[in-house]
Amino acid sequence: MYETSYHRPSSLAEATQLAAEKGDEAKYLSGGMTLIPTMKQRLAAPEALIDLRHVGELKGISVNGRSIRIGGGTTHAEVATNEEIKSVCPGFAALAGLIGDPAVRHMGTVGGSVANFDPAADYPAALLALGGTIHTDKREIPADEFFQGLFETALDEGEIVTAVSFDAPDQCAYEKFRNPASRYAMCGVFVAKRADGVKVGVTGAGASGAFRWSDGEQALSGNFAPEAVDGLTVPEGDMVSDIHGSSAYRANLVKVVTKRAVKKAHSH
Amino acid sequence: MTDVTITVNGREMKGSVEDRTLLVQFLRENLGLTGTHVGCDTSQCGACVVHVDGKAVKSCTMLAVQASGSSVTTIEGLANGQELHPVQAAFREHHGLQCGYCTPGMIMTAVDMIERHGSSLDEETVREELDGNICRCTGYHNIVKAILAAAGASQAPAMAAE
Numbered sequence: 001m002y003e004t005s006y007h008r009p010s011s012l013a014e015a016t017q018l019a020a021e022k023g024d025e026a027k028y029l030s031g032g033m034t035l036i037p038t039m040k041q042r043l044a045a046p047e048a049l050i051d052l053r054h055v056g057e058l059k060g061i062s063v064n065g066r067s068i069r070i071g072g073g074t075t076h077a078e079v080a081t082n083e084e085i086k087s088v089c090p091g092f093a094a095l096a097g098l099i100g101d102p103a104v105r106h107m108g109t110v111g112g113s114v115a116n117f118d119p120a121a122d123y124p125a126a127l128l129a130l131g132g133t134i135h136t137d138k139r140e141i142p143a144d145e146f147f148q149g150l151f152e153t154a155l156d157e158g159e160i161v162t163a164v165s166f167d168a169p170d171q172c173a174y175e176k177f178r179n180p181a182s183r184y185a186m187c188g189v190f191v192a193k194r195a196d197g198v199k200v201g202v203t204g205a206g207a208s209g210a211f212r213w214s215d216g217e218q219a220l221s222g223n224f225a226p227e228a229v230d231g232l233t234v235p236e237g238d239m240v241s242d243i244h245g246s247s248a249y250r251a252n253l254v255k256v257v258t259k260r261a262v263k264k265a266h267s268h
Numbered sequence: 269m270t271d272v273t274i275t276v277n278g279r280e281m282k283g284s285v286e287d288r289t290l291l292v293q294f295l296r297e298n299l300g301l302t303g304t305h306v307g308c309d310t311s312q313c314g315a316c317v318v319h320v321d322g323k324a325v326k327s328c329t330m331l332a333v334q335a336s337g338s339s340v341t342t343i344e345g346l347a348n349g350q351e352l353h354p355v356q357a358a359f360r361e362h363h364g365l366q367c368g369y370c371t372p373g374m375i376m377t378a379v380d381m382i383e384r385h386g387s388s389l390d391e392e393t394v395r396e397e398l399d400g401n402i403c404r405c406t407g408y409h410n411i412v413k414a415i416l417a418a419a420g421a422s423q424a425p426a427m428a429a430e
Contacts, residue, residue, distance in 0.1 A: 032331075077323075102400060
């Protein structure tokens, strides 16, 4: 790891001020579960790290009725074990419990994952399917507009994800088809059903990061059953192709994993 | 260089470190606590698991400066003098190790797992939660047995008190 300098603000204002002073040589550090390994590989070398783990404004989960808001600094373990989220939106809590391993879930945060937008990150699939909102220190951004491409979000330089929020749907579930070695999603699908239709968020498979599978949404809105997507074909051209699987394999996975997610949604 | 203060195994330790120093480096090189191992150095193998403020984390993926002000427990902090911690005793009893390289991380992960699940731990959960700890000798079978045995044993004092 190249040299860096560590800063520990205790408020959002202090954090953004530090970021403004350090400019683009600075990076925010949340749980560090992606950033620190990346720095160790010398693929990232920020001159300054601004640790957000001690910023109180980023903490906490609030559930009012079916409306859920999760602070950006909340860890995956906190989401996975939160009784209120488990009771109102079990599919979302279950997703958090599938990220990494227990030690990673103790450190990694919702805000960090969302801001990084790894193409195999789990939360983006859920936030797209739930029609969620990403809150920052400056504004609120709908998930559909927030996630833009590979590691690319609507965030401006120095902007911090302070929370994510969404209303719990009538039914939802996340199904993750893991790479057997890395345990990252080769394809992860979050399905969410409401009175006005079904939304399907897919991660791990798309060449431009998580996306909504609109053909699947249309079919499932008519009939929320696994077989509803049987006749559909997912375009191969939009899929990742690498040593772990061809684009054709991943395109097929989108369908298979969606069917499993729908089945799971009926059992939650 | 930054001054850090970390309570390690109940004792307040101070040190001056480069900001890029990993927690595991600080423990091993500054404090000489070499029980915490570095296996893969890429946050996958779990040989470096310690507890930070009561939670299992991978000390190869945390900076020492991040842990300043926190309490850290390492494998050296588990035993009570000559008396092994129940999880350590269970690993010995059930032959939960061969070469021993992964063992400190396995035991720290197991202690954390038992604290969270108690005696409701079942085999499936243990295997699922060992996702981040790799052992290349045992095939995991005796590790799982040891953890399940210790989970039962840990509950014994509480049950006796009822």
